[in-house]
Amino acid sequence: MVKILWVDDEVELLKPHVLFLTQKGYEVDTCNNGYDAIDMASEGAYDLIILDEMMPGMTGLETLPKIKEVRPTTPVIMVTKSEEENIMDKAVGSKIADYLIKPVNPNQVLLSIKKNVHQQQLVTEQTTADYRSEFGRITSSLQLAETFQDWCSIYRRLTGWEIELSESSDRSIREVLSYQSVEANQEFCKFVRRNYYNWINRRTEDTPTMxxxxxxxxxxxxxxxxxxxxxxxxxxxxxxxxxxxxxxxxxxxxxxxxxxxxxxxxxxxxxxxxxxxxxxxxxxxxxxxxxxxxxxxxxxxxxxxxxxxxxxxxxxxxxxxxxxxxxxxxxxxxxxxxxxxxxxxxxxxxxxxxxxxxxxxxxxxxxxxxxxxxxxxxxxxxxxxxxxxxxxxxxxxxxxxxxxxxxxxxxxxxxVRVDNPVKVTGDRETSANLRYKTGRNLAYNSREVYEVLNPKDIQLPSSNLTSSYIFAYNSDFLIYNNDANRHIRYYRNTFQHGGISMQxxxxxxxxxxxxx
Structure with a gap:
């Protein structure tokens, strides 16, 4: 249960607020001066403190730093009758969580509590709901994407959701997004494989800027x-x-x-x-x-x-x-x-x-x-x-x-962060990059890579007459058979570049x- 300390010299006027918050499931303690507030904050673990600014003896602004000394991470909401700008400036400068002006109604107080105590939970719930409704639309977009600009739009949307959900406490929805991103990259790789030759050789009108x-x-x-x-x-x-x-x-x-x-x-x-x-x-x-x-x-x-x-x-x-x-x-x-x-x-x-x-x-x-x-x-x-x-x-x-x-x-x-090893073999002159290889005697499973047997087809130079190129897809990385397990452990989950992915x-x- 969320515990709240409400400090106000007119504590008898708080009864309707306390009853309202109690009915909403909060536990509310009250006191009528800054000295007691400091003692109660020192002794009790409160999730939020509501502090009246205009109190006799020790004002709210004088009480605030004392409370911050004993409870530096507890959010404090300042309540005042004054609308003077200098009072607001001092309160905000003292790093209060929110600022309410009397008379306050119960819903104002409830909104401020939710914003400062339940924000991550509420954001997680709403963001999760929003992504669930977007999931189907993105899935449909993967099947309909025909141009590079279509894929830019998909990448933008997925990146936006990845950022939105990165702080979500809902692990399952992050996994769903991860699966959808993998699916999107797989489809993007197929798209590149179908179109790259035509882009490089200007054989299509919708060639992107490269x-x-x-x-x-x-x-x-x-x-x-x-x-x-x-x-x-x-x-x-x-x-x-x-x-x-x-x-x-x-x-x-x-x-x-x-x-x-x-x-x-x-x-x-x-x-x-x-x-x-x-x-x-x-x-x-x-x-x-x-x-x-x-x-x-x-x-x-x-x-x-x-x-x-x-x-x-x-x-x-x-x-x-x-x-x-x-x-x-x-x-x-x-x-x-x-x-x-x-x-x-x-x-x-x-x-x-x-x-x-x-x-x-x-x-x-x-x-x-x-x-x-x-x-x-x-x-x-x-x-x-x-x-x-x-x-x-x-x-x-x-x-x-x-x-x-x-x-x-x-x-x-x-x-791109790589996690799936794909084995290849090559001679000593084969390039070292983990996301592409070029050389004379490359051996690999052609279904696992994008192969270019004649480099001139995509305007690439050759180190010798029989050189070819292969490119890794999605989150794959290319590993030689020699000492493969050690290299897999070393390179898995590292960031690499050279291959084909949206990133x-x-x-x-x-x-x-x-x-x-």
Missing amino acids: SHTLMRTKIFPVADENPKTTLLLIDNFRYDQWRSISSLLRGYYDVVQDDFYCAILPTATQYARNAVFAGLMPLAIDKLMPQKWLNDNEEGGKNQYEEEFLRRLMQQNGKQWRFSFDKLVRPEQGRKLVDNIQKVYDADFSVIVYNFLDILSHARTETDIIRELTEDDAAFRSLTRSWFEHSDLYTILKLLSERGHTVVITSDHGT EMIVPYIVLKPKQ
């Missing part, structure tokens, strides 16, 4: 329309992570576009990010600039020429903007950019590549404590928000808002306008 067309179709037009534009590309950034940080930017920016584009395969930095900045598929990069493309089996950095690629693309498209490019991999680079933010201010079009989430994903694989901190997607979102809130990147975005910069936030690909391929594209 990595190699992103700059020309979405980003350059924004920079054309705005005198100062900053592109922020956060590696491994997913839509749910955008949702986790978006509220922090609400005071600085208006979201004028909340959209998606489609990452190319493999959904890996070497391929997808080079394609974004070059405006070309990897095969074309390899042919036109062979000295600037390294295949998976070749030693060396795979993303060393992004700025050069982008300058070339801008020149080809007649963009004569003043331009800056920064890639931030280590924390000190973020602090250095804050100190040298003038270079970004001066540029018409500035690009900032931020690698933290990619580093965090790899750290989660390799570090036990990071695994514990990010045991599931909800925890990964929470860690993303915590990082962003205290990051130099957040500082940079606030500074850019002050200077009137339009900001485009996107990524080169997302990441990896449906990439957020956000346009922010600074608030005036």
Whole structure:
């Protein structure tokens, strides 16, 4: 039973309220002064305290901090006859849970109690009911989805429900959502398998914006329309992570576009990010600039020429903007950019590549404590928000808002938590990525992967004449037979990228306008 302490010097006037709350199932104790209230709060475990502000001897505002000393987590509702703003400011500043002005009616009090004592239960019940009614509509959408935009809509809805239900105490409804998300990803993988070849080779009218067309179709037009534009590309950034940080930017920016584009395969930095900045598929990069493309089996950095690629693309498209490019991999680079933010201010079009989430994903694989901190997607979102809130990147975005910069936030690909091992075999030159493999002598079950026997069919380079590619679906990860059990234990439940899933391929594209 919920226990309430009600403190008011006119305690005899509380009898109708106490009777009403007792009939609703609450246990209510009363007292008529602040001194007794402090003693009773010290001795009794109350779920809520209702405190009158205007009391003789010790006022409610004087009593409040004393109660907070002994019961720091107990919500306190302040009741007063005064509507003076300074009284309200002091009460709110003292971290009260709610503020009621006399005369109060019983239903007002009941609503405040429900809001402060039963909120999680009520939210869980309502959210569960809302999702149950939505479940059938989403299931129908899976069967009717015919375009990439249809799948973006489904992904948006599922992500929204995942966030809504992440704090629900109803474990069974979270499991239902998890099953529906798995089903959706399975259907999305079939959709990609049917359409990817036609998208890459422009054989269909509803080809989505993809990595190699992103700059020309979405980003350059924004920079054309705005005198100062900053592109922020956060590696491994997913839509749910955008949702986790978006509220922090609400005071600085208006979201004028909340959209998606489609990452190319493999959904890996070497391929997808080079394609974004070059405006070309990897095969074309390899042919036109062979000295600037390294295949998976070749030693060396795979993303060393992004700025050069982008300058070339801008020149080809007649963009004569003043331009800056920064890639931030280590924390000190973020602090250095804050100190040298003038270079970004001066540029018409500035690009900032931020690698933290990619580093965090790899750290989660390799570090036990990071695994514990990010045991599931909800925890990964929470860690993303915590990082962003205290990051130099957040500082940079606030500074850019002050200077009137339009900001485009996107990524080169997302990441997916893997849990189902799929065994393959290959020679020593086979690529190491867990979500795709490329090499000469790959052996696998063709029903378990998306296979591309001729890489040129989807505009990918080959390390040799007989190379092929395979891509993992959904939450699968590709494991060699040698020492398979150890690798399965090590990599299961880690975040990986390179394959086919909604999380990896449906990439957020956000346009922010600074608030005036």
